[in-house]
Amino acid sequence: MAIGQAEASGKPQMAIEKMVEGRLRKYFENAVFMDQKFIMNDTMNVKAVLDNLSKEVGSSVRVVDFLGMEVREGIARQETDRSETVAQVA
Numbered sequence: 588m589a590i591g592q593a594e595a596s597g598k599p600q601m602a603i604e605k606m607v608e609g610r611l612r613k614y615f616e617n618a619v620f621m622d623q624k625f626i627m628n629d630t631m632n633v634k635a636v637l638d639n640l641s642k643e644v645g646s647s648v649r650v651v652d653f654l655g656m657e658v659r660e661g662i663a664r665q666e667t668d669r670s671e672t673v674a675q676v677a
Contacts, residue, residue, distance in 0.1 A: 593606050593607060616632075620633060620650070620653060620655075621633050621634040621637075621650075622634065633650075637649065637650065
């Protein structure tokens with residue numbers, strides 16, 4: 588929600604600020620890896636899991652590399668002619 592949209596709603600300035608902060612927080616929870624929910628326990632974010640693991644092993648634990656994946660519904664299967672696929676590869 589853009590600030591202009593929030594202002595057009597006629598709400599008080601304080602409410603608009605809270606709306607914008609909430610939208611930004613939600614965006615960063617989805618976009619920033621360390622703020623994303625941990626897949627095995629969605630009550631914790633990745634940073635909290637790493638902090639707990641660091642305490643448990645007595646050494647710093649950090650992420651060196653990761654693979655991003657997106658889960659979506661309704662993936663359509665595309666049927667292809669196998670002869671076309673073989674011709675494209677050859």
